């Protein structure tokens with residue numbers, strides 16, 4: 001459930017109309033709902049109940065400082081993939097002691113900073129990374145807390161670009177090699193093995209792949225215990241899908257119940273790294289129709305948001321719902337909703353039945369995750385503004401980028 005609903009014929013976020021927000025802040029505009037974000041975070045936290053656990057929100061989904069700050073206030077942990085994301089968490093008031101660091105290519109400087117701040121765990125993805133982390137920790141005179149990210153070779157049954165748990169993917173350590181690597185890690189003096197990590201993909205809409213992966217992870221954990229390598233936690237990664245159109249992904253409660261049923265009486269603390277399921281349906285991208293362009297073949301609605309603002313449709317052929325802020329009530333005709341960028345792939349939606357006039361406002365739903373964070377300056381388009389709504393109040397949490405800011409840092413060659 002989210003807090004984007006029609007009142008008196010106008011789409012609202014919580015108690016504010018999107019028309020009001022467009023007037024105040026202009027378009028294109030990302031609009032987030034605080035109540036929805038918090039509700040989704042609590043859904044995971046509550047679902048894991050009394051079992052020792054930590055919800056580590058995946059920062060890459062939506063890394064706005066205000067979003068991170070709200071989740072930090074709830075006591076959230078964070079899953080990061082770069083030192084940039086780590087600095088964001090710190091600036092947003094997050095606790096480094098609740099940060100897990102994922103990613104296949106951690107640089108030395110990134111490891112150092114994370115060690116200095118005392119993060120909760122490094123999710124290590126290769127033998128070479130293990131060696132480097134050991135050396136860096138030794139140089140700093142500390143011990144690095146480590147999990148190995150294992151690749152359980154299960155098919156997440158999602159888009160190939162966001163499927164990560166198959167053996168041909170670059171992620172993690174093959175589950176069959178993991179035992180050997182754990183032995184090596186245990187012999188390294190500056191590492192402290194504390195867990196296993198696993199993330200098999202994103203936008204999963206069924207429980208089976210999660211359950212299969214967990215069985216494999218648990219089997220490995222037990223084998224390690226037999227060898228005297230005792231783990232403290234299992235990190236189950238993120239990946240729970242959301243409804244964009246007609247998917248029926250499990251709810252966080254159902255997901256947690258399925259996981260806890262497998263874990264039964266085990267002592268492991270459970271870490272989860274949800275991103276999309278927390279932020280996705282907590283945001284929309286608000287855009288205005290610039291022109292209607294009927295051609296012999298199709299009707300185009302040219303809007304002021306483009307693939308640089310929201311790349312998911314162009315990159316993954318992702319279907320994202322596009323709804324009028326103030327429906328006109330007519331039957332509508334099929335429109336391709338496209339942006340001003342000079343690429344045929346620049347579309348937000350195709351063949352959408354809408355009743356439109358130039359100047360109308362449209363909301364692209366489910367844009368709270370992997371929306372702003374994947375935006376770019378392509379075509380020298382400044383990044384859009386971001387607003388957080390809290391009841392009947394709105395906060396500009398990230399002002400629209402100016403052209404000066406966009407070009408700052410560039411220089412001409414000397415004459």
Ligand code: LLP
Nearest residue numbers: 058102199202203238239273274275276370
């Ligand atoms: N943990 C790790 C290690 C990850 O790689 C990811 C996402 C997550 C957690 C969070 O997954 P989530 O709960 O959000 O599914 N840009 C794509 C999604 C890429 C996901 C990458 N990894 C999209 O727009 O669909």
